[in-house]
Amino acid sequence: MSAQTVEQPKGPVTIKDLQTENPRWCVGCGDFGIIMGLKRFIVERQLSPAMTVNVSGIGCSGRAPNYFNTYGVHSIHGRPITIALGLALARPDLNLFVHAGDGDALSIGGNHLIHGINKNFKCVFLLYDNELYALTKSQTSPTTRKGHVTTTQPQGTYLNPLNPITIALGLGASFVASTADWIPDHLTSTMKAAFDHPGFAFVHISQRCPHYDPNNFDHKSSAWFSFLKHAKGIEPDRRLADKTEVVEHDPSDMTKAFQYAAAERKYFGLFYQNKNKPRYDVILHDLIKKATPKDKAKILDAYLI
Amino acid sequence: MSVEKRSVTRFELLMDAGFGAQKAGDILLGAFVAMGKYVYVDPMIPAEISPPARSRPALSGVIIRLADFDVTNIGNDTDLILASHEIVLDRRLEDREYNPKCVVLLDMGDSKDNADSYEAVLKHCTQEGLSVIPFEVDEASKTIVKELGGKGQNIHYLGILSYIYNVDGKVVEKEIQKTLGKKLKPEIMEKNLVLFRNGYQLAKERVFFQIQVDNTAHDEEKILIDGNTSLSMGIIDAGIKLYSGYPITPASSMMHTLAKEFPSYGGMVHQAEDEIAAIGTAIGAYYGGVPAVTCTSGPGLSLKQEFIGFSQAAEIPIIIIDAQRAGPSTGMPTKTEQSDLPAVIFGSHGDYTKIVISVSNVIDCFYAPHMARYLAEKLRLPVFIMSDFQTANSYKVISKLKVLQMNDVEEIPDFVLERFHINRLPKDIEMVRTLQAPPGTEGGMRRVTGLNTDQGGKVNYSAGTNQHSHQIRNEKVHHVRRALIKPEMFGPDTGDILVVSWGSTRGALEEAISLCAKEGLKVGGMNLRIVYPLPLILKEIFAKYKKIVTVEVAYGDNLKPSPLALLLRAETLVDVKSMIAQATGRPIRPKSIVQMVKEVLSK
Numbered sequence: 001m002s003a004q005t006v007e008q009p010k011g012p013v014t015i016k017d018l019q020t021e022n023p024r025w026c027v028g029c030g031d032f033g034i035i036m037g038l039k040r041f042i043v044e045r046q047l048s049p050a051m052t053v054n055v056s057g058i059g060c061s062g063r064a065p066n067y068f069n070t071y072g073v074h075s076i077h078g079r080p081i082t083i084a085l086g087l088a089l090a091r092p093d094l095n096l097f098v099h100a101g102d103g104d105a106l107s108i109g110g111n112h113l114i115h116g117i118n119k120n121f122k123c124v125f126l127l128y129d130n131e132l133y134a135l136t137k138s139q140t141s142p143t144t145r146k147g148h149v150t151t152t153q154p155q156g157t158y159l160n161p162l163n164p165i166t167i168a169l170g171l172g173a174s175f176v177a178s179t180a181d182w183i184p185d186h187l188t189s190t191m192k193a194a195f196d197h198p199g200f201a202f203v204h205i206s207q208r209c210p211h212y213d214p215n216n217f218d219h220k221s222s223a224w225f226s227f228l229k230h231a232k233g234i235e236p237d238r239r240l241a242d243k244t245e246v247v248e249h250d251p252s253d254m255t256k257a258f259q260y261a262a263a264e265r266k267y268f269g270l271f272y273q274n275k276n277k278p279r280y281d282v283i284l285h286d287l288i289k290k291a292t293p294k295d296k297a298k299i300l301d302a303y304l305i
Numbered sequence: 306m307s308v309e310k311r312s313v314t315r316f317e318l319l320m321d322a323g324f325g326a327q328k329a330g331d332i333l334l335g336a337f338v339a340m341g342k343y344v345y346v347d348p349m350i351p352a353e354i355s356p357p358a359r360s361r362p363a364l365s366g367v368i369i370r371l372a373d374f375d376v377t378n379i380g381n382d383t384d385l386i387l388a389s390h391e392i393v394l395d396r397r398l399e400d401r402e403y404n405p406k407c408v409v410l411l412d413m414g415d416s417k418d419n420a421d422s423y424e425a426v427l428k429h430c431t432q433e434g435l436s437v438i439p440f441e442v443d444e445a446s447k448t449i450v451k452e453l454g455g456k457g458q459n460i461h462y463l464g465i466l467s468y469i470y471n472v473d474g475k476v477v478e479k480e481i482q483k484t485l486g487k488k489l490k491p492e493i494m495e496k497n498l499v500l501f502r503n504g505y506q507l508a509k510e511r512v513f514f515q516i517q518v519d520n521t522a523h524d525e526e527k528i529l530i531d532g533n534t535s536l537s538m539g540i541i542d543a544g545i546k547l548y549s550g551y552p553i554t555p556a557s558s559m560m561h562t563l564a565k566e567f568p569s570y571g572g573m574v575h576q577a578e579d580e581i582a583a584i585g586t587a588i589g590a591y592y593g594g595v596p597a598v599t600c601t602s603g604p605g606l607s608l609k610q611e612f613i614g615f616s617q618a619a620e621i622p623i624i625i626i627d628a629q630r631a632g633p634s635t636g637m638p639t640k641t642e643q644s645d646l647p648a649v650i651f652g653s654h655g656d657y658t659k660i661v662i663s664v665s666n667v668i669d670c671f672y673a674p675h676m677a678r679y680l681a682e683k684l685r686l687p688v689f690i691m692s693d694f695q696t697a698n699s700y701k702v703i704s705k706l707k708v709l710q711m712n713d714v715e716e717i718p719d720f721v722l723e724r725f726h727i728n729r730l731p732k733d734i735e736m737v738r739t740l741q742a743p744p745g746t747e748g749g750m751r752r753v754t755g756l757n758t759d760q761g762g763k764v765n766y767s768a769g770t771n772q773h774s775h776q777i778r779n780e781k782v783h784h785v786r787r788a789l790i791k792p793e794m795f796g797p798d799t800g801d802i803l804v805v806s807w808g809s810t811r812g813a814l815e816e817a818i819s820l821c822a823k824e825g826l827k828v829g830g831m832n833l834r835i836v837y838p839l840p841l842i843l844k845e846i847f848a849k850y851k852k853i854v855t856v857e858v859a860y861g862d863n864l865k866p867s868p869l870a871l872l873l874r875a876e877t878l879v880d881v882k883s884m885i886a887q888a889t890g891r892p893i894r895p896k897s898i899v900q901m902v903k904e905v906l907s908k
Contacts, residue, residue, distance in 0.1 A: 020752075021763060050747045055589075065752050066764060071744040072752035073592055075585070076615050082582040086589020086597065087744070089547060089573055094593070094744055112585075115578035284573045291568035296710045299538050299570075303528040304705065305338045 015039050023067045030181030030207035037187035052095040055080045057104035060135045061128035064099040078109025081116035088121040088281045096123040103133045106142040117171040119280035120199040130209040138212040165261035168202045174277035175201040177270045182219040186237035193234050228269025308515045313372035316385040319393040321358040322351045322365035325459035330367030335480040336472050341520030345370040347379040347699045352638045361396040373519040378812030381896040390415045391426040409437045440511045446503045449496050460497045464504020471515045531700035535670035537562040541570045543674035544711045547597035549575040549587040554638040555694045556600040556628040580605035584612040592621045594743030600626040613687045614653030619753035622681035629693040631890045640890025641694035644859040646868035649689045650837045658778040661837035663691040665811035671706050672721045679714040683730050684781040695809040695892050725834045728788040737777045738762045782838050789840035795830035803850035807833040810856050810893050817898035828902050844877045854884035861886030
C-alpha cells in the first residue's frame with residue numbers, strides 16, 4: 001500500500017491551531033477535559049495536525065473529532081475501530097486516535113473492541129465512560145451502576161455494570177490504562193504512554209455527565225481512588241498524588257492488574273503493558289514486504305491456455 | 306460405431322460431493338481448451354461441505370457446454386449425463402434441464418444393494434424417453450478405487466467422457482499430470498492413469514457413439530478464467546490496494562485468490578470480524594486515500610447498509626462487490642439469483658445516491674473494478690459491482706484481455722467506458738464539502754461525518770443546507786445519468802418486443818435474440834451494464850418497440866413486477882412486464898426466452 005507524501009508543519013503547533021468551533025457539549029461535560037488533555041499532548045509532542053486523524057462513533061464523545069483541527073472521521077455507531085483499522089493498514093504514517101463512548105465501545109461496537117484489541121493495531125483508543133447513554137437522553141448503558149434510575153430502566157438499572165478494564169485485560173489487551181477527565185496532568189501523561197505504545201492502547205477514561213448523572217464521580221474528593229505508579233508506568237497526578245493513596249504496580253504483572261481492575265476501589269494508572277504482542281497491521285505490511293513482487297503486466301498469464 | 310459431429314453440445318457429470326466431479330470436469334476442460342474448443346462451465350456445488358453420500362443434497366457436479374464457436378452462456382438442455390448413482394441422477398432430473406434425446410450413462414455399481422431405488426429411477430428415465438446406458442466399473446478399476454480409499458472414480462469417469470467426446474487420451478493424460486501431478490505421489494498418479502485408461506476402454510466397449518466438436522479457437526492468445534478470479538485480477542489491475550471482506554458464499558473465492566496473490570502486487574487482504582467491520586475498514590482506507598473494496602453476498606449486503614449510507618454522506622468513495630445468491634435471508638447460498646437490485650438501489654436509510662454496475666461475463670468482471678474506481682473516486686459515492694453465483698463460478702475461454710495497470714482514475718481508457726456504455730464524466734464535479742484531501746495534506750484538514758454539514762464540513766441542521774447537500778449528492782448521480790449512452794442492444798432497432806436483461810442473463814438473451822431472428826421474429830434485446838442510474842435515452846428506445854419485457858433470475862408475478870421491471874417502470878412510466886421472473890436458482894435458458902417471446906407475441 002502506498003503512503004501519501006507528507007508536508008512539514010510550518011511553525012510550532014499550539015492549542016489554538018487545534019481549535020475549530022465551540023464544542024456543542026453541556027456545561028461541565030467531562031468531554032471538554034478529555035479533548036483538552038489530548039490537545040495538550042499533541043502540542044507537547046508537536047504532532048503534525050495534518051498527520052493526525054481522530055476517529056469516533058456516535059454519542060456525545062462521537063463529536064470529538066469535529067473539535068480538533070486535524071483530520072477526522074465521525075463515523076457510525078459502534079464502528080470507529082473498523083475505520084481506524086482501515087487507516088492503520090492504508091496509512092501507517094498517520095497518528096491515530098479513536099474516541100468511543102461506553103455504549104459505542106461496549107454495547108453496539110463490542111465485537112469490534114474484541115477484535116481491535118486482539119489485532120493490536122497501532123492506535124490510541126480512548127473510552128469515554130460516563131456510565132450511561134447521554135446524547136439519547138439518559139438510558140442504561142453497559143456500564144451504568146446497578147440501581148441507577150434511567151429512562152429505559154426507571155425502576156433502577158437492573159444489572160451490575162460491565163467492567164471495561166477486566167474486559168480489556170481478559171481480551172489480552174497489550175496496553176490497559178485508566179484515568180479521568182478531571183485530572184488533566186494524569187490524563188495527558190496517560191495519552192503520552194498510550195501514544196508511545198506499539199499497538200492498541202486501551203485507555204479507559206471516567207467521564208462526568210453533569211446533566212444526567214451529576215452525582216456520579218465525586219471530582220472534588222480524591223479519597224475514593226488510588227493511583228497506580230511504577231517506573232514503567234504513568235506518573236500519578238501532580239496535584240492529587242499527596243492527597244490520596246499511591247500504589248506501586250508493575251505493569252507487566254497481569255495477575256495484580258486483574259486484582260486492581262476488579263477491586264471495589266477505583267485505580268487510575270497503567271494496569272498492564274506488553275510491548276511484544278504481535279501487531280496485525282505490521283504483519284499485513286510485512287506480507288507485502290516479504291512477497292516476491294510480480295509483474296503487473298503479466299497478471300493474466302497464469303490463466304493462459 | 307459412429308462419430309457424430311456437433312457445433313454445440315452440453316453434458317454433465319454428477320457425483321456425490323467430495324468425490325471430485327468438478328476436478329474431473331476441470332481436467333477435461335483443460336484438454337478441450339488445449340485442443341481449441343470453446344467451453345462454458347457451470348459447476349454445481351452443494352451448500353454443505355460433505356452431505357451424506359448417496360443422498361439428494363450430496364449432488365455435486367459439473368455442466369460443460371462445448372462448442373465450435375464462442376459460447377456466452379450455459380445453454381438450454383443437457384445432451385448427455387454421466388451419473389455415479391441413481392440418487393444424484395434422480396435429483397438432477399428434477400431440474401428438468403435435459404433434452405428429450407438425452408443419453409444417460411448410469412453407474413450400476415450401487416444397484417445390488419439398492420435394486421428398488423435403481424429400478425424406480427430407471428423407470429422414470431424410460432417414462433421421460435431418455436435412453437439409459439447402464440454400465441459398471443470394471444473389477445480392476447474397482448480394486449484400485451478401493452486401494453485409493455474410495456477416490457479415483459472421477460478419473461475413471463473422465464476416461465469415459467474423454468472417449469465419448471473424442472479427445473485424444475494422451476492430451477487428457479497430460480492434463481491429469483498438470484492438475485494432479487504436484488499433489489499425488491508417482492505410484493498414486495500411475496493408478497489414476499490406469500483408472501483413466503480403463504474408463505476410456507470401457508466407453509469404447511459399452512458406448513456406441515462418439516461426439517466431435519471441431520477445434521476452432523486457435524487464432525490468438527486465450528485464457529480460461531471464472532468470474533470471481535477475473536474480478537480479483539481486475540481489482541489488482543485497477544490499482545485497488547485493500548480487499549476487506551468476511552467469508553461468505555459466493556464471494557469468498559475472491560478473498561482466497563487475493564490472499565495468495567495480492568501481496569506480490571503491493572495489496573492487502575483483510576479478513577474482518579464481521580461484514581460491518583469489513584466495509585468500515587475499506588472506507589477507512591479510502592478516506593486515507595488508498596483505494597479499497599469490500600465483497601459480499603446478500604446477507605452481508607444487508608449488514609453493510611448503514612456504512613453504505615455513511616459513505617454517501619461523508620463523501621468517502623467505496624466499492625462494494627455483491628456476488629448475489631438466492632435469497633431472501635440465507636436462501637440458497639450456492640444457487641444464482643438477481644434479487645438484490647432493490648436492496649442496492651434503495652437500500653440504506655434516507656435518500657439514496659449511488660451507482661450500480663453489473664457484470665454479465667468474465668470480461669466485464671475484469672474491467673468492472675476500473676469502472677467502479679473511476680466512478681467512486683470521481684463522485685465520492687458508493688459504487689456497487691453486481692455479480693451473481695452464476696457469473697462468479699462459471700468459467701469460459703476468452704481472448705487474453707488488455708491489462709491496464711491503472712494508477713489514477715483519469716487514466717481509464719475509452720474502451721472500458723464504452724464497454725459500460727458511458728461517456729467520460731466532467732473533469733470537476735461539485736462536492737458537498739469543498740475540501741476533500743486525504744490525511745497528510747497540509748492545510749487540507751477536514752472532518753467527515755454522517756451528519757449534515759455545510760460546505761466547510763461544519764455540522765449544520767438548517768433547512769437550506771440540508772436541501773443543498775441532497776442536491777449536490779443527487780447531481781453527482783445525474784452526471785452519470787447524462788453520461789450514459791445507448792446500452793448494448795441485440796437484434797433489430799425496432800420491433801414487436803424488446804427484451805431487457807442485466808447481469809448474468811445477458812448471454813442467454815444474446816443467444817435467444819439470434820434464435821428469434823432466425824425464426825423471423827421482430828424481437829430486440831437490451832442488456833444494461835450500469836443498472837443505476839439508468840440512461841436518459843431509455844424511454845426513446847422503448848418507444849420503438851410495441852412491448853417491453855424483462856428476463857430476470859428473480860421473483861415476480863402478475864401482481865408484483867420483478868426488480869428490473871419495477872425499476873424500468875418507475876423510471877420510464879412504460880408498462881414494462883416481467884416476461885421471465887424465474888427464481889429457481891438455475892440460470893435462464895435461451896430457449897425459454899424464445900418460447901416466452903412467442904407466447905407474448907401470440908397474446
